Amino acid sequence: MTTREFIGTVSHALGRSTPQTPAPLVYRHSVQVDVMQEYSQDELTTAFADYSRIIGVTVFMTTKERFPTTLVEAVKSCSAGNIVLADDPLLNELGAAQALSDVAPAQVWDTNSTWEKNVRLAENAAVGIAVARMALAESATVLLYSHGGTGRSVTLLPESTIYIIRKSMIRPRLTQGMAYLQDHQNELPSSVNFVSGPSATSDIELVRVVGVHGPMHVAHIIVTDL
Amino acid sequence: MSIKTSDLSFKQRMRKNLNDSFMRQSIAAAQDLINEKRQQQFDELGDFEKWRELAADIRSHVLENLDFYLEEFVSNAEKAGATVRFARDAVEANAIAREIFCKKKATRAVKSKSMVTEEIGLNEALEEIGVQILETDLGEYLLQVDDKDKPSHIVIPALHKDRKRIRQVLADQLGYDGDDVPENMTKFVRGILRQAFLAADIAVTGCNFAVAATGTIALMTNEGNGRFVTTIPRTHIVFMGMERIVPSFKELDIMFSMLARSGVGARTSVYMSLITGPKASSDVDGPEELYIIIVDNGRSAVLASEFRDVLRCIRCGACMLECPAYRHVGGHAYGVLYPGPLGAALVPLLAGYKEYKDITKICSLCGACNDVCPVKIPLYETIYQHRRIIAEREKLTPFLEDAVFSVYGSIIGHSRLYRTATSMAHLGNMAPRIGPLKKWTKSREMPKIPKKRFRDWFADRENKKDEK
Numbered sequence: 001m002t003t004r005e006f007i008g009t010v011s012h013a014l015g016r017s018t019p020q021t022p023a024p025l026v027y028r029h030s031v032q033v034d035v036m037q038e039y040s041q042d043e044l045t046t047a048f049a050d051y052s053r054i055i056g057v058t059v060f061m062t063t064k065e066r067f068p069t070t071l072v073e074a075v076k077s078c079s080a081g082n083i084v085l086a087d088d089p090l091l092n093e094l095g096a097a098q099a100l101s102d103v104a105p106a107q108v109w110d111t112n113s114t115w116e117k118n119v120r121l122a123e124n125a126a127v128g129i130a131v132a133r134m135a136l137a138e139s140a141t142v143l144l145y146s147h148g149g150t151g152r153s154v155t156l157l158p159e160s161t162i163y164i165i166r167k168s169m170i171r172p173r174l175t176q177g178m179a180y181l182q183d184h185q186n187e188l189p190s191s192v193n194f195v196s197g198p199s200a201t202s203d204i205e206l207v208r209v210v211g212v213h214g215p216m217h218v219a220h221i222i223v224t225d226l
Numbered sequence: 227m228s229i230k231t232s233d234l235s236f237k238q239r240m241r242k243n244l245n246d247s248f249m250r251q252s253i254a255a256a257q258d259l260i261n262e263k264r265q266q267q268f269d270e271l272g273d274f275e276k277w278r279e280l281a282a283d284i285r286s287h288v289l290e291n292l293d294f295y296l297e298e299f300v301s302n303a304e305k306a307g308a309t310v311r312f313a314r315d316a317v318e319a320n321a322i323a324r325e326i327f328c329k330k331k332a333t334r335a336v337k338s339k340s341m342v343t344e345e346i347g348l349n350e351a352l353e354e355i356g357v358q359i360l361e362t363d364l365g366e367y368l369l370q371v372d373d374k375d376k377p378s379h380i381v382i383p384a385l386h387k388d389r390k391r392i393r394q395v396l397a398d399q400l401g402y403d404g405d406d407v408p409e410n411m412t413k414f415v416r417g418i419l420r421q422a423f424l425a426a427d428i429a430v431t432g433c434n435f436a437v438a439a440t441g442t443i444a445l446m447t448n449e450g451n452g453r454f455v456t457t458i459p460r461t462h463i464v465f466m467g468m469e470r471i472v473p474s475f476k477e478l479d480i481m482f483s484m485l486a487r488s489g490v491g492a493r494t495s496v497y498m499s500l501i502t503g504p505k506a507s508s509d510v511d512g513p514e515e516l517y518i519i520i521v522d523n524g525r526s527a528v529l530a531s532e533f534r535d536v537l538r539c540i541r542c543g544a545c546m547l548e549c550p551a552y553r554h555v556g557g558h559a560y561g562v563l564y565p566g567p568l569g570a571a572l573v574p575l576l577a578g579y580k581e582y583k584d585i586t587k588i589c590s591l592c593g594a595c596n597d598v599c600p601v602k603i604p605l606y607e608t609i610y611q612h613r614r615i616i617a618e619r620e621k622l623t624p625f626l627e628d629a630v631f632s633v634y635g636s637i638i639g640h641s642r643l644y645r646t647a648t649s650m651a652h653l654g655n656m657a658p659r660i661g662p663l664k665k666w667t668k669s670r671e672m673p674k675i676p677k678k679r680f681r682d683w684f685a686d687r688e689n690k691k692d693e694k
Contacts, residue, residue: 003300006312009522010468011293013530022291025473028283029276032479051493111510118510119458123424139494151511152457156450174483174494178475181500185440185475190306191456191512192500199450200496203365203382204408205389206256212364212412213419214450214497 036137036172044137044170045222051140055197056210058219067223068099071129071162074219075103078160081126084109087149088131090164094223096129109151122153128215130155131164134180135220138173141196142220143180147189155195160217163195166226228316228347229577231376232561236584243559249378249386253556256385257547263491264544264598271487281484282602284477285538288469289529295438295471296520303441306503308516316346319521323348323430323463326517327357330461332427336419338451339363340432341380341541342467342521344563345576348430359430360422362451364415368392371399378557380564381489381543386556419451429455429513433466434540435481436518439474442502443518446485446495453499462504462513468520469529469537481540484600488542524576533608536571538601543568545595545605551588560585567595571608579612579620586612652677 011018036044049059058077062070071094075083083106085091100106107121122128130150132142142163146152155161171177177194199214210216232239243249268274288295300310313319327335335352337343337359352359361370365384369375372395377383384392389406396402396411400418404410431452435444443464445452456462472478486494505512528537546552546566557565562573562585570589574582586609595605616622623631637643652675 001312001314001318003297003310003312006314006468006520006522007293007297007300009314009526010296010529013526014290014293015530016293019291019293019297022287022294025284025287025477027280029273029280031273031276031280032483035271109510111508113510115510119424141494146512147506147509151509152453153511156453156457175479178479182439182475188440188442188500188502190501190503190505190509192502193453194494194498194500196494196496198496199448201364201412201449202490203363203368203384204387204392204411205252206259206382206385207408209409209412212416212449212451213362213423213454 032173032175035175039137039172041167041170044172045167045224047137048135048140048170049220049222051137052197052220055140056218057140057197058217060219060221062221062223063225064094064223067094067221068096070221071096071099072103074162074221075100075127077219078162078217079126079158080104082107082124083127083129084122084125084154084158086128086130086151086154087111090131090226091129094164109149109154111149118151119153119157122151122157125158127160127162128154128156128158129162129164132166133169134177135165135170136173136177136194137170139196140220141174141177141194143177144193144195145189146191146193152191155193156214159211159215160219161215162219162221165220165222167222167224168226170222229345229563229573230561230581231563232558234561236561236587239559239561240555243556244554246386246556248388249556249558250554252385252388253378254553256379256382257553260491260547264487264547265491267487267491267493271483277480277484278600278602280480281540281600282538284472284480285540285601286535288471288473289534289537292469292471292529295473296468299436299438299441299471300520301441302439303503303518306441308441308503308518310518310520313519313521313523315523319346319465319519319523320348320351322519324351324355326461326463327352327355327428330427332461333357334422334426335359335428335430336362336423336426336455336459337430338432338445338447338455339366339383340430340465341563342432342465342523343430344377345523346465346521348465360419360426362419362423362449362455363447364412364449367415367419368395371395376558377563378565379543379546380541380568386558423454423458426455426459428461428463429459430463430465431455433464433470433518434485435472435478436466436470437473437475437478437500438471440502442500444478444482445499445501446482446497447499448490448496450497453497456499456501456513457511460513461515462501462517464501464516464518466518466520468522468525485540485542488540488544488598488600528575531575532611533571533575535603536575536608538603539568539572540601542600544598544600548594548598549589550592550594551590555588560588567605567609571603571605571612574612579616579622583616583620583622586616648679648681651675651679
């Protein structure tokens, strides 16, 4: 069936022969933008950190200067084993790889290497480290672009994930996350993820169990002067 | 699977499920727990009515302009590198899937929970050509290994199974030798599915929403299987019901906010994956090919009908969790893929009144479903209207029911007959002891009909007043 035939059937069902440009969609209410609108950046940060803890995420607050020490502390709170780091300019700037050199074998996702090597690297790692584009206070969610140096596997295959979050990029809720994507929709990567805590299920007798397919443990490191 | 999930008759399904005390307890407990959580989430959020008005407006706007938005979506998805195909019905959709599997010489597939693939019976169609297709949602997987048992809820498919049963199935089918603690059983399944993900040739997913402005597919999961299937296999096939569209990310915000809260009573799902085209050349992992199969399967006929509003549904399952009839009979009693008020409203439209007329009876028209529907579908009015159509237009009511109502119609339409019949109505007091009412009155009291009619009593009273 061709596009034209299929769309034609839908047009026909709507009582016309071809699609017509819709009248603008009018929003009767603005409830979505009202949430946490009056919060200061500090209050948003507190709300984000508090809800992160509620959903079982370990939270660390640090500065650029103290970041290496905090990162080591965060890694020690996770499952022991190898580490895979996203190839992200911020992690370089903060000296992540150097900080971890004495803690555990840490390797960076390598876009010049093969699928097999990279996926094996992530599969064998206990901890994956990546940088969030934005964080949403209401639901303790991070917005993650999974592309290039931040391979999809980095935050999925290891048992633990550590997200680095810029305090200045903590926003109230999904509304702001979606607005960000809309503003950048021309350079959207093939995989964007909103992630809120560890992988979970309630499929057996509604008992919540973490770590079904994805990470069992998640840590958020909030860098307050970024 | 397909829309029909049981070969038992309506009465057999009812009897079987009403006698399943574990299932009935589980459903009741799940309803109470999730309804409370949902209520709590919406109380916290505030302005539930305004939120759902927004959500309903968005869905109605999309449906009214579905041809335009579909065209926009297809154009943008293709620009992003996806291959878009169209299927009029289940046969066409399965044929396209088989064609892709054959072309890729693929034999192993992993699937993230998708209602539309169940609707078209994709698993069976692929198994016929030798493909092993594995469900990766934990609940769906537990059903699949239990001799392909059927889901009893659209969000929590294995709701009717207890931990003992699950432990037994895992032991019998997969050699599990641990205890029945959910954490341990989940960990066991995690290990099995991890290997399956890594070995799969093709990933199959549904699509919660599709963003027209960018050609993006939005998948929501809590377990992360939606992310897994879109990370490892080299080919990704998306099955999308044609009405899943939202115009832009702005609308996706509203729809997702309602879906997470209404579905499981949470502020958000753990993951929302937004897939726009296959992986870029600068990406290492992710599918190299992305196919999107847009499925009609009866939806365009619903769009053209007086029941268009039913297509607003975002498959959250809140209506069934609120429904008192579903609470008593459970999901399997419906014998269809979509149970509860949504099923009673949607299935006769997608698959015909003749075969599915009975499910419209599993409803007391109480309207509880309408009060929680996040997109304000007039569910019970739709079910009521189906019943009218079944009786008046389709003439599908049983002969006896038809005959009784035809006699009843003649009596109340004729004054002399009405008088005679109502004067003799007290003879009906014997009915509970004989005839067809005997079963019905086993657990119910019939009101006793007095010998004297109200009209006669009133006339006598007035006459006596005059005499005084």
